[in-house]
Amino acid sequence: MIDATQPVVAAGSDPAVEREQRFDAPPFRARGPVSEQLLQAFRRPTADAPETLAGLAGAIDDALAGSDDIARDDDLQLALLVLHGLHYGSVVDADEEWEWHPAMVAARVAIERAFERQLREQVPSVPLPAPDAEAVAAVLFELTKPTPGPSVARFVAKQATDEQAREYVVLRSVYTLKEADAQTWSIPRLEGRAKAAMVEIQADEYGGGRPERMHSAIYARTMRELGLDDRYGAYLDAVPTIRIASVTMMTMFGLNRRLRGASAGHYATYEMTSSLPNRMVGDGFRRLGYGESVTDYFDEHVEADAVHEQIAGRDLAGGLAEQEPSLVADIMFGASASLMVDGWGAEHTLEAWTAGRSALRQAGGTDRRIALQQVP
Incomplete structure (x- = not known):
């Protein structure tokens, strides 16, 4: 059975060497506990995920529960930007395996859904035109x-x-x-x-x-x-x-x-x-x-x-x-x-x-x- 939480390792590669790989810090700083944990995680390979992501889901839940304006929430917006950056590339220097890591997908979806709800609640309504x-x-x-x-x-x-x-x-x-x-x-x-x-x-x-x-x-x-x-x-x-x-x-x-x-x-x-x-x-x-x-x-x-x-x-x-x-x-x-x-x-x-x-x-x-x- 394939374990989707584990990165794909090329044949002949040395896991010990992979674990020693480190990535450059981005030219910007975290804005709170969620973005801090993400940026710290991205400095390390996905093999270190159990260690680097301990408590991430709880931190996101706490941040979402404590935010009354996600559009202006420093921590959550920066977190969402860097999570999206995994799909774009060249936003953060990170192990490419992070892009579809289940914890990253779950984090992105959780923040997006809350952000979308706020937008739908606040956006002004307009008369709907005919589908023409x-x-x-x-x-x-x-x-x-x-x-x-x-x-x-x-x-x-x-x-x-x-x-x-x-x-x-x-x-x-x-x-x-x-x-x-x-x-x-x-x-x-x-x-x-x-x-x-x-x-x-x-x-x-x-x-x-x-x-x-x-x-x-x-x-x-x-x-x-x-x-x-x-x-x-x-x-x-x-x-x-x-x-x-x-x-x-x-x-x-x-x-x-x-x-x-x-x-x-x-x-x-x-x-x-x-x-x-x-x-x-x-x-x-x-x-x-x-x-x-x-x-x-x-x-x-x-x-x-x-x-x-x-x-x-x-x-x-x-x-x-x-x-x-x-x-x-x-x-x-x-x-x-x-x-x-x-x-x-x-x-x-x-x-x-x-x-x-x-x-x-x-x-x-x-x-x-x-x-x-x-x-x-």
């Missing part, structure tokens, strides 16, 4: 239509300081250094028109076959041009938890087949709210004296996402609604959840900047602006 592509697209375009008033993009365009503009880049890096990957999980869960639409969008996101034009690669160059560290997680200590929640939410939607409707609605909304803000942010960096090497990422999204929003609204979300009418409610849930959680992040940033404070996370009384010191 044009009807679904019409509701999504209404939800995402531009509105006057303060926004992070307008702030960057008109009045952000150089430091605030660089903070903006750091805040976005948790998602954008892996841009589009969270949605790619959905491709095999879709069929027909919706699948073709997703692939068409993702082809652009991944540079149309040119690795240097992948949006994540362009963003990494932007960071380097600004003197920032483009390693994933290099500034994670400085990123507020609500920004992490935006990333864990979209990954949760993409990774779970039963949430494919939410993933489609989320992505449609994400694309529909991208073109104009990116134009403003690009203008803001030009106002501060930066050239194309910095603005390339934002300028790329002005034209690309103006096309993507039509595909995402009508063919991805609308096409999925026609194929699977039972998913209309989840499509609307994903769209509304995207606007709600990203809105929370924007409110946090604007509140800090308008008060003259850094929008980066303050940990233990330490000003996290030190994280923006230029790298060599």
Whole structure:
């Protein structure tokens, strides 16, 4: 009988040598007992699981029971980010056997289910359209239509300081250094028109076959041009938890087949709210004296996402609604959840900047602006 809790050991390998293997610590710190235990476990091979994971399930149960706001819970959101990171790679240096270790799967599912429940309780309800592509697209375009008033993009365009503009880049890096990957999980869960639409969008996101034009690669160059560290997680200590929640939410939607409707609605909304803000942010960096090497990422999204929003609204979300009418409610849930959680992040940033404070996370009384010191 196969023991699923034990790692696969290659023929001829020495278990004693395997147990001595150690992995590098990530460039960020734990935010509580659950994330601390996970990060410590990932420093060691899965052969050490009984020792390193003793009490993990109980710690997660305690953390979930004691949290009244999982979207803003430092420990649980970081824990979920690193658990998702096992599927992505290059988030934490860890034994690859951890990805499907039963304890890791159980931990991820427990946190995800609690997070999803909170989102479903808090997301604003919207009238459900008919399961028709044009009807679904019409509701999504209404939800995402531009509105006057303060926004992070307008702030960057008109009045952000150089430091605030660089903070903006750091805040976005948790998602954008892996841009589009969270949605790619959905491709095999879709069929027909919706699948073709997703692939068409993702082809652009991944540079149309040119690795240097992948949006994540362009963003990494932007960071380097600004003197920032483009390693994933290099500034994670400085990123507020609500920004992490935006990333864990979209990954949760993409990774779970039963949430494919939410993933489609989320992505449609994400694309529909991208073109104009990116134009403003690009203008803001030009106002501060930066050239194309910095603005390339934002300028790329002005034209690309103006096309993507039509595909995402009508063919991805609308096409999925026609194929699977039972998913209309989840499509609307994903769209509304995207606007709600990203809105929370924007409110946090604007509140800090308008008060003259850094929008980066303050940990233990330490000003996290030190994280923006230029790298060599």
